[in-house]
Amino acid sequence: MRILHTSDWHIGRSFHGHPTLDALRGVLDALVAQVRENDVDVVVLAGDVFDSAAPAASCYSVLSDTLLKLSETGARVIVTSGNHDSAARLGFQSALLRSNITVLTDPAAVGTPVTVDDADGPVHFYGIPYLEPAIVRHRWEGVELRSQAQTLGHVMGMVRDDLAERGGRSVVISHCFAAGVEATPGVEREIRQGSLDVVPLSVFDGPDYVALGHIHGRQTLSDRVRYAGAPLHYSFGEGDKPRGSWLVDLDAEGLGSVVWLDLPVPRPLVTLRGTLEELLEDPAHARYEDSWVCAQYTDATPQLDPMRRLQRRFTHCATVVHTPIGGAADDGDDYVARVRRARDDIELVDAFLTHVRAGEGATAAEKALLREVVDARTMVEASA
Incomplete structure (x- = not known):
């Protein structure tokens, strides 16, 4: 069975005040093409479908159009909710979707898989929506659930118990901050806002593959536990990380192979550093004039209207930071x-x-x- 692992679409998110919907539409169209070209059987989307709990109407059209295109490839699509999503809004129309599209947002169903058969038998997909301990602990009386680690540990116990009865191969889809992740700028803000804490890697023992969401850059925590990252760059801290998805093959025995599929980058990101004059005049920067630019100017003193001046050269200069070097020494008094x-x-x-x-x-x-x-x-x- 061939699986495409994607996550963190964050439909509706802006980039330093600039809309991203058109760029995301183009990237998701490329993802659909990859699904078709690689004969993918199942697409899993591991949470943070939307960027907010109350997305605009235009965000819903991006999701519905993409799900329709994925459905038309013949692939099965399984979607779970993340900490940015409203589980109720994302899941309200799940019963009306096509039979090959499943949206999993109900905590009560975490131990019941979506089963897809191939020539080698069944593969059980256990979708775990983002579970806020304070909200879901009442569902399992007598179990202490004060952290993500405890909550996912309990849920994964349910998954392993169910799998022991069913037998066959399995895939878990979860949205969390797993131990061993290399943090990138911008992630920490989301962790705090979503009350996420570190989940030990051992929590995910058992399944043949674990498709994780929440971290925006691809990461491999083990051969069978991976983050796919976001399809777009949403911060300059992610600028050096590729965008794409994991293409996962399960054979009769379990995990066969995992390869990376790059997605196009609509507009590259670059951080440029130098004096304001160097940024404005250096011919070496000409190749970045159509990129998203984070300009760090190093003049000893703040310069007049740097954003307007920089945007004359770099149309897509998104942020300007004054990072002076070589300024006169202060006398130490406040x-x-x-x-x-x-x-x-x-x-x-x-x-x-x-x-x-x-x-x-x-x-x-x-x-x-x-x-x-x-x-x-x-x-x-x-x-x-």
């Missing part, structure tokens, strides 16, 4: 102390400039200009 020590208006302004310009106070020319302004104001006040 801003409040310098303000209190100031003897006149010029020293007060100088203290402010030192604070906001990475330790660089007023230049001689700036002090001369300040002196002119202060003297002019003094003359006006004296004549009033």
Whole structure:
């Protein structure tokens, strides 16, 4: 049996304020083409289908159109919910879907598989929606469920008990933060917001393959436990990680092979660092002019309107960060102390400039200009 493992579509998510729906449609069309070209039998989508619990109407059309296209390939499609999804909204129409599309969002059904047969016999797919311990613990009385590790440990015990009775090969689909993951920037925010904690890898002992979601970059925790990552780049911290899916083959004995299928990247991401002048003028950066750009300019002092100036060259400059190097050394006093020590208006302004310009106070020319302004104001006040 051939399985395509994908996850974390995050339909509706923006990229630094820019919409991503059109780009995601194109990437998901490429995924559908891969399903057809590789004669995939089952597509598993491991959670975070949407980016929010209340997605816009346009997000639903992306999902329904993609599910329809996947269904038309002849593949079976199994979808579970993640911590970003509303299980109720994602699952409400599951009974109305085509017979080869299954959406699993009900915690009560975690021990009951979706069974798909091939020439070698049955393969049991156990879909585990994201389970918030505080919400689901009442379902299993007498079991302490205060963490993701405890909750998934209990559920996987149910899976193993059911599999022992049924026999055959098995695949688990889950959305969690598993031990051994190499964290990437942006992931930690989601872990805290979703109250996710680390799940030991041993929790997933037993099945022939474990298709995980939640981490946005592909990761291999063992031959049989993997993250596919998101189909789009959703942060600059993911920029060096490929986008794609795992193509998993099960033979008569269990896991046969796993290969990676790359998906196209609609617009590459790059982080550029240098002075603002270097970023604007260096010909070496010409190849990035159509990329998503994170610009880190290193001038000692903040520059005027850097985003507008950078976007003249890099149309898709999405974020600008001031990361100064080589600024004048500060005297070690904090801003409040310098303000209190100031003897006149010029020293007060100088203290402010030192604070906001990475330790660089007023230049001689700036002090001369300040002196002119202060003297002019003094003359006006004296004549009033």
